[in-house]
Amino acid sequence: MKAALILVGTELLNGGMLDTNSLYIAEELNKYGIEIEFKITVRDFMDEILKTIDYAKKNVDLVIMSGGLGPTIDDITKEAIGKYLNKPLIVEDNELAELKEKFKKANINFIKINVKEVEKPQGAVSFKNDVGMAPAIYIDGIAAFPGVPRELYNMFPKFISWYSKEKKLLKDGIYIKDILTFGMAESLLDESIREFFTEDGIYYEFLVKNYGILIRLQSTESNKNKVEKIVEKIYNKIGVYIFGEDEDRLEKKVVQMVTDLGMNISTAESCTGGMIASRLVDVPGVSSVLKEGVVTYSNEAKIKRLGVKKETLEKYGAVSEETVREMVLGLDSDIAIATTGIAGPDGGTQEKPVGLVYIGIRVKDKVYVERKIFNGSRNKVRERAMLQSLFSLIKILKKGESNE
Missing domain, CATH: 3.30.70.2860 (Alpha-Beta Plaits)
Structure with a gap:
């Protein structure tokens, strides 16, 4: 089965918004054996949307649209679908009542223009929006979803599950x-x-x-x-x-492993500036294992907060194996991670180039140090250092488990 994506929104063409919805949709469709033949981004102009729908309908089995389901004057996706199919727009009483209740719970005034969010072409099937206002719709081979990613993520699985059963796509799961x-x-x-x-x-x-x-x-x-x-x-x-x-992620795996070991963890970050601690904090329940996260960016902070020796910094520099070793030893926890590096774009030398990062990891009394050179922008170097730190800890903890 072939599908086409139509992304509606002038902001997607003028640089005001980045499209991430098509990536998600492609992955979900792939699970059901549906191949995307093409995707088109179109402005919020009625004639352009109609032309795009017509082209897609003539070439694929399923047309999926994203964007233009809101209440404002430029939200015309459902109106365009209705025009193309020669179907009037209707409002179902139960859907309007549900929308008004959402506004009430959110303590937002409901005004006449908001009715537009539950308008749909006559005969369309609706899919409940649990995280936003406007429901998704499907009619005659055309599905339409809000452009807000979290709303799409909420409704698309409902739609594709329903659609696969209606079209009997899967003989075997x-x-x-x-x-x-x-x-x-x-x-x-x-x-x-x-x-x-x-x-x-x-x-x-x-x-x-x-x-x-x-x-x-x-x-x-x-x-x-x-x-x-x-x-x-x-x-x-x-x-x-x-x-x-499956749903594992580096930070989730770290928290799970530290929890299973009955230990706690702390971080001391220089070049990563708190990114490691932030990733760990993203994991629910991390409070039971995360003891502290400190950003010791300056030499003074490394000395005062972590006990790094002044002589070490003067002899080897802040970006060195010796410094990162003392950084992890200065944290009072079972497991410690520290980073120090040159994220750039300036500050590098031939001996210590931009992208050089030292990662220190301590598990109980044993210290491990990695020297890495990462390519990319300042933020990319920092992100890669953060990810490498988490992965390296996972490898160390796995090795420790296998040695028990």
Whole structure:
């Protein structure tokens, strides 16, 4: 089955807004074997939207639209769908009542223009919006969703589940297994695992995320055991680069492992400026293991807060193995992470180039130090240092578990 995406919004074309919805939609459709043939971004102009709908309808089975479902004058997606299909816009009493109740709970005045949020072409099916106002709709091969990402994420799974049943897309259920890796290039991953995929009906792909590279294995429920056997082979081949599966993330894995060990953790950050602690704080329940996070950016702070020796800083510099060792030793917790580096864009030398980062990790009395050079912008260097710190801790803790 073929699908097309129509992203509605002038702000998507003038640089005012970045499209992330199409990435999410593509991943979700992939689970149901629906291929996106093309996507088009269009301004909030009626004639342009109508032309785009017409082109899409003539070329694919399913048209998915995002944006233009709000109450303002430029929100004309549902009106365009109605015009194209020659269907009047209607309002169902129960949906209007539900919308008014949402406004009441949010302590927002409901005005006449807000009725527009529940207008829809006659005959359209609605999908409840649990996190926003306007529901999504579907009619005659066209689905429309709000442009707000969290609202799309809330309603799209409801829609695609309903649609797959209506169209009987799945004779056998889809089985997906995600393996999460860090520290190995996509090309090397492919070279390492392609030999395991010799049977028809079992596929794999790589998805580059901001936390690493995800290997997605996909087949049918009837092939689940075969997929799991391939997963086992992948672990045996590249297990050192794997940190989790499915909904795992680096920070979640760290918190889980520290919790399971009955330990606590602290961070002392220079170049990462609190990014590691911030990621850990994103995890619910982290308060039971996170003792403290300090940003010791200046030499004075490293000396005063962590007990780094002045002589160490003078002899080796703030960006050094010796300094980061003393930084982790200055934290009073079972596990400690410290970073110090040159994020750039200035400040580098031939001996210590921009992108140089030292990562220190202490588990009880044992200290580990890594020297890394990261490429990219200042923020990219800091982000990579943060991710590497978390991954390195996971590897160390895994190794410790295997030695017990």
